[in-house]
Amino acid sequence: MNARNIVDKIKPTFEEGGKLGFLHSTFDAFETFMFVPNTTTKTGAHVRDCVDIKRVMIIMVLALVPAFLFGTWNIGYQHSLAFGLGWGFWNMIWYGLVKIIPLVLVTYIIGLGIEFTSAQINGHEVNEGYLVTGFILPLIVPVDVPLWMLAIATAFAVIIGKEVFGGTGMNIWNPALIARAFLFFSYPSKMSGDSVWVGGVSRFNEIGKAWQAGNGIVDGFSGATPLSDPAGYSALDMFLGTVPGSVGETSVIAILIGAAILIFTGVASWKIMVSSVAGGLLVGWLGGLVIPDAVPCWYHLIMGGFLFGTVFMATDPVTSCQTECGKWIYGFLVGALAVIVRLFNPGYAEGMMLAILLMNTFAPLIDHCVIESTLKKNAKKARIA
Amino acid sequence: MSNNIQLKKGLNIPISGAADQSIRKVIVPDVVAIKPTDFRALKAKLAVKEGDRVLAGSPVLINKECADIVFTSPVSGTVAEVVRGEKRKLLEVRIKADQAVEYVDFGKQDVKALDAEAVKALLMKSGLWACLIERPYGVVANPAATPKAIFVSAFSTAPLAAEVEFALAGELANIQAAVSALGKIAPVHMSFASEKSAFYGVEGATRHIFTGAHPAGNVGVQIHHVSPIQKGETVWTVTMHELAIIGRLLNTGKYDATRTIAVTGPKAIKPAYVKAVAGIAISALKEFFDASEGLRYVSGDCLTGKNVGAEGFLSFHDNQVTILKEGNEYEAFGWAKPFRFKQFSSSHTYFHWILSWLSPKQYDLDTNLHGGERAFVVSDVYGKVFPMNLFPIYLTKACIAKDIDKMEKFGIYEVLEEDLALCEYVCPSKINIQQYIAEGIELMIKEMA
Numbered sequence: 001m002n003a004r005n006i007v008d009k010i011k012p013t014f015e016e017g018g019k020l021g022f023l024h025s026t027f028d029a030f031e032t033f034m035f036v037p038n039t040t041t042k043t044g045a046h047v048r049d050c051v052d053i054k055r056v057m058i059i060m061v062l063a064l065v066p067a068f069l070f071g072t073w074n075i076g077y078q079h080s081l082a083f084g085l086g087w088g089f090w091n092m093i094w095y096g097l098v099k100i101i102p103l104v105l106v107t108y109i110i111g112l113g114i115e116f117t118s119a120q121i122n123g124h125e126v127n128e129g130y131l132v133t134g135f136i137l138p139l140i141v142p143v144d145v146p147l148w149m150l151a152i153a154t155a156f157a158v159i160i161g162k163e164v165f166g167g168t169g170m171n172i173w174n175p176a177l178i179a180r181a182f183l184f185f186s187y188p189s190k191m192s193g194d195s196v197w198v199g200g201v202s203r204f205n206e207i208g209k210a211w212q213a214g215n216g217i218v219d220g221f222s223g224a225t226p227l228s229d230p231a232g233y234s235a236l237d238m239f240l241g242t243v244p245g246s247v248g249e250t251s252v253i254a255i256l257i258g259a260a261i262l263i264f265t266g267v268a269s270w271k272i273m274v275s276s277v278a279g280g281l282l283v284g285w286l287g288g289l290v291i292p293d294a295v296p297c298w299y300h301l302i303m304g305g306f307l308f309g310t311v312f313m314a315t316d317p318v319t320s321c322q323t324e325c326g327k328w329i330y331g332f333l334v335g336a337l338a339v340i341v342r343l344f345n346p347g348y349a350e351g352m353m354l355a356i357l358l359m360n361t362f363a364p365l366i367d368h369c370v371i372e373s374t375l376k377k378n379a380k381k382a383r384i385a
Numbered sequence: 386m387s388n389n390i391q392l393k394k395g396l397n398i399p400i401s402g403a404a405d406q407s408i409r410k411v412i413v414p415d416v417v418a419i420k421p422t423d424f425r426a427l428k429a430k431l432a433v434k435e436g437d438r439v440l441a442g443s444p445v446l447i448n449k450e451c452a453d454i455v456f457t458s459p460v461s462g463t464v465a466e467v468v469r470g471e472k473r474k475l476l477e478v479r480i481k482a483d484q485a486v487e488y489v490d491f492g493k494q495d496v497k498a499l500d501a502e503a504v505k506a507l508l509m510k511s512g513l514w515a516c517l518i519e520r521p522y523g524v525v526a527n528p529a530a531t532p533k534a535i536f537v538s539a540f541s542t543a544p545l546a547a548e549v550e551f552a553l554a555g556e557l558a559n560i561q562a563a564v565s566a567l568g569k570i571a572p573v574h575m576s577f578a579s580e581k582s583a584f585y586g587v588e589g590a591t592r593h594i595f596t597g598a599h600p601a602g603n604v605g606v607q608i609h610h611v612s613p614i615q616k617g618e619t620v621w622t623v624t625m626h627e628l629a630i631i632g633r634l635l636n637t638g639k640y641d642a643t644r645t646i647a648v649t650g651p652k653a654i655k656p657a658y659v660k661a662v663a664g665i666a667i668s669a670l671k672e673f674f675d676a677s678e679g680l681r682y683v684s685g686d687c688l689t690g691k692n693v694g695a696e697g698f699l700s701f702h703d704n705q706v707t708i709l710k711e712g713n714e715y716e717a718f719g720w721a722k723p724f725r726f727k728q729f730s731s732s733h734t735y736f737h738w739i740l741s742w743l744s745p746k747q748y749d750l751d752t753n754l755h756g757g758e759r760a761f762v763v764s765d766v767y768g769k770v771f772p773m774n775l776f777p778i779y780l781t782k783a784c785i786a787k788d789i790d791k792m793e794k795f796g797i798y799e800v801l802e803e804d805l806a807l808c809e810y811v812c813p814s815k816i817n818i819q820q821y822i823a824e825g826i827e828l829m830i831k832e833m834a
Contacts, residue, residue: 002713031756036719040752044802044819045688045810046546046681047709049402050728052813053737054720056763059734074490125757169760170815236501266733269765310598322764322778375794378774382613 009030025119029126053168057128063137063258064312068124068139070241072096075143076250078244084218095212098183099199100247103138106147110154111137118163127316129168129175130158135264136176136312140305140353141183142196144203149187153179162347165277173360174319177353184353197244227342227350228303230295238302239249249308252301259311268315271324272331274354276310277301279335287343300339309352310335319360323370330366390610392597394772396731396807400687401747402656402708406551409657410672413484417460417664418468418477418698424515425524426830429456429475437464442489442511442640454525457512459642459662461487473716477698478655488639496562496635501569508631515701516627520608520620521798522826529541532571532621534612535562537590539625540578542602543686545656547548547647547704549625550583552658557584559632560625563796565589566635567628572623578608584625597772605804609773614798626704646699650671650687650708651749652680665699670706679711681752688806689819712753720756727756731811732766759814770807775799777808781818784825789832790824801826 032054037315040046040095041356076092079085087095119126129205137154141230161178162171184191200210201223206365225245226233233243241251248254262268281284300306314320321330334355341351348354418818421429426703428449433439444455460482469476491511499507504529508514517526517535526532539552540549553560564573564587565709578601580594593611595601600710604639623631626644633641642662649656653673661669667682674680676695683690684700687707691700701708719725729748740746761778771777775796783791802819809818 003717034752036716036755037717037757038713039757040681041754042817044817045806045808046683046690046707047398047750048693048753048754048755048815049730049732049811050719050725050755051730051732051811052720052815053759053762054756055732055734056813058721063687084748125759127759129762149780167760169762244807264733266765267763317763317765320764323776324765324768371779374774374776378613379615382615 003014004035008033020122025124025126029116029119034126034221054128054349056267057131057382059134059261060115060312063261064132064135064139064248064266066182067251067308067312068135068256069101070254071139071247071249072100074241075099075199075247077242079200079212081157081218082198082201082205082221082223083212083214084223085212085214086128094280095199099143100138102147103141103143103145103150103247104135104148106239107137107154107222110151111158114155114158114163115167115182118167124167127168129162133162135333136248140180140246141306142191143184143199143247144201145190145198149183149190150179153182153186156182167294169318171318173357174313175300177313177357179328180353181357194228197225197246198223205367225268225304226302230299230303238299246308249305253305255307255311262276262311262315269320269327269331272315272320272334275313275331276335277339279332279337280306280310280339281335283336283339283343287339289371291343294343297339304342304350305352305365306335306338309338309356313352314359319363321363321366323367323374325374326363326366326370328365329370330359333362345361388592388611388683389596390596392595392601392605392606392610392772394769395542395598395601396770397542397598397812398688398731398750398810399729399741399745399747400651400681400750401547402650402653402749403708404547404649404653405655405657406548407657408645408646408660409527409655409803410659411654412462412659412661412665414482414662414665416465416479416481416666417454417457417458417662418479418666418752419664420477420700421446421456421475423701425522426827427450427525428822431467431475431478433464433478435464435467436516437834438462438665439464439480440487441642442491444512446475447612448525451528452792453506453509453528454514455512457489457600458513458641459640459664474777488506488641490515491638491640493638494566494635494636495568496565499566499569503568504569507634507643511634513634513640515629516532517621518623518633518702520605520801520828523574523801526621527619530619534617535567535571535573535623535626536604536608536611537575537576537623537625538602538604538607539582539584539603540595542578542597543705544647544688545647545707546602546686547626547645547658552645552647552704553625553629554583555630557587557628559629559636561589561632562582562635563628563632565671566631566791567609567623574607574611576604577604590722599797600770600804600807601772605799605801606772609775610801614795616798618798623705624702627702631638631679644704646703647705648708649705651751652678652710653706653708662697663701667693667695667697673706673732674708679713681709681711683707686808687750689803710749710751713753714753720782725762729768732813756813756815759813761816763813766811766813767808770811771805773799773804777805777818780825781805781816782819784821784828787828789829792829797822797829 075096082089157179163177204210337355338351405543432444439458446456447456460481465481466479519526575590780795
């Protein structure tokens with residue numbers, strides 16, 4: 001094979017003792033990206049399943065694509081609405097791409113740069129986990145987040161959220177959410193309020209002009225998300241996703257397509273998704289009994305980042321519970337806590353991020369309890385037998 | 386009493402090369418090897434030197450820690466070579482076999498009249514004690530211990546394993562004698578795939594029925610469901626084909642090591658059975674493979690067997706040889722392809738699970754690792770192929786961390802490597818789980834001694 005010959009030819013340069021030996025991990029990452037390596041089993045099972053972590057990760061990325069595409073269109077659509085531009089479909093897509101591609105580039109360049117460097121320093125192979133994190137991150141921030149903030153948050157998440165623990169598989173919290181939490185607490189004005197969710201609005205408010213802004217913001221434009229203004233949008237809008245919000249979180253349909261891919265391929269746990277929805281609904285319903293003007297409980301599922309978090313972030317296999325029984329408990333608490341925050345904390349309308357991070361923290365404890373009780377039951381059974 | 390236990394977790398790997406149910410060849414061995422490395426933690430010393438003459442049943446090795454346990458020659462002949470490795474570690478004793486086997490006469494036994502001590506003594510002096518494996522840890526049984534039970538799995542679910550009904554056809558009387566004799570030492574439990582098994586009629590054993598995919602036939606899984614091993618308890622296990630050999634000893638007074646061996650695997654030419662003895666050379670099977678290809682010769686099955694090489698010998702407990710292709714080739718964008726028709730995956734990220742509904746297919750699996758080693762990422766794939774109420778990944782991590790308390794807690798007493806072989810097979814992170822478990826067990830043996 002031709003490409004293989006070229007790789008074989010340049011390989012010695014990157015091996016130990018070669019001129020570019022210090023770039024070994026980087027070369028290895030690109031080589032294994034193109035070719036499944038020729039390593040054979042040395043110990044244990046002589047044959048192995050052909051699935052690997054790269055396959056698992058690429059499926060996760062695939063599942064995010066519908067939300068990404070819809071988000072791209074919605075950036076243009078919201079902008080067109082806000083500034084009364086009356087754009088057609090391709091114009092919206094074009095504007096969306098111009099807005100979202102820099103976000104993706106920043107997260108990938110910064111994140112992968114750190115991943116490659118740390119793999120190089122530690123002398124191990126580059127982990128694939130960041131392919132997903134880097135793709136999720138642009139989808140969970142407001143479209144107008146300044147790129148330098150995103151860059152700092154990404155660096156923080158990869159270094160403090162992941163690499164200090166030893167890389168993918170060792171981290172305690174979901175790295176993408178660490179980045180979002182970092183942004184939220186460091187730069188709250190860019191992460192909440194009514195002006196950040198629609199492309200160009202915050203810039204127009206600050207300096208009176210913005211790129212592709214037409215004649216300025218139309219009368220009656222609010223820019224509020226359904227979370228802060230549930231009455232402003234119909235349930236159908238929220239279901240379709242034609243509302244302001246973080247880039248990828250708005251469309252229930254796109255997220256459900258992603259969920260279907262994840263469940264069909266078994267990459268993410270359906271147990272966590274189902275129990276999280278159940279937890280959210282239950283608390284939403286109970287909240288409705290206590291709070292007189294609360295929205296219907298099922299609104300919580302289609303508003304804000306609840307569903308996106310449930311499908312793509314709570315199910316992160318590394319930071320969620322490892323035991324099957326634990327997954328039910330964990331998912332339920334994620335959903336329940338998210339809605340509790342939404343109902344009882346008027347200062348912060350979105351509870352999903354905090355709920356998942358908190359439950360990431362407690363996931364090992366849940367696992368511990370599940371394991372202890374299972375082993376206790378085993379021992380009891382053994383005594384009887 | 387009979388119990389039906391249905392196991393839902395497990396996986397039958399659709400690997401090609403199952404042995405055709407015919408005896409293709411009766412091998413009169415030229416050279417056989419007795420390998421102390423077939424037994425975990427065994428410290429053996431030589432009972433013979435090069436040039437000595439031995440009969441089938443003459444001691445070749447002696448257990449240093451218990452001199453009553455000897456390992457005997459399966460054939461008559463002369464000791465040709467003693468192979469040693471680093472630090473003069475004893476690796477193999479090779480015996481050049483006679484054309485016709487001469488046996489040591491241990492005397493025909495009346496099983497009913499034997500007591501436990503007599504059975505033990507006979508097995509030890511004939512070299513068949515080594516067939517008894519003790520759990521925890523999977524070592525040669527300690528004759529001073531009293532096991533709570535002796536377990537036998539009367540069927541195998543391992544990939545391409547020898548069909549018990551075929552390989553042991555006509556051995557019912559021998560197996561019955563062996564079960565009756567072992568029953569004097571401890572209660573015997575036998576597990577069958579169904580009541581239709583030819584050996585279901587064996588008397589003197591508690592019978593269980595296990596149904597399900599591999600590893601339902603693993604004796605460790607069966608013990609877990611019948612009577613889990615607690616700290617301080619021991620259980621012995623013995624395989625069916627070794628029961629037949631023990632039975633022959635009782636019924637004829639000879640150590641007749643003849644066994645029917647399945648030669649299998651995607652690279653086996655016309656896979657079928659051969660009649661041979663323990664310890665035969667792989668080279669005696671040369672019509673089954675084309676040595677010019679890069680092949681791997683495995684004594685045992687493709688999940689748990691040992692890579693012995695073309696010059697190697699069949700291991701003591703095995704009755705299967707698997708011949709695989711060394712998969713040392715690159716595959717362009719393998720992980721990104723929507724389909725990989727030549728490989729198999731049980732993961733739903735590939736679509737073999739749908740294809741297998743449409744038309745079941747067998748795959749020529751090779752030894753490629755199909756990826757690079759990573760940390761544990763995915764959590765739910767292991768439980769699906771591990772039908773024990775334990776936590777395989779927590780146990781593996783405890784072994785990696787060499788944490789004895791945790792290993793104990795997560796069930797190191799109940800498992801051997803083979804029970805987690807499927808977890809290793811499906812692992813997307815390509816972690817050598819069996820090796821970690823083996824290291825854990827060795828640590829336990831060392832620390833608990």
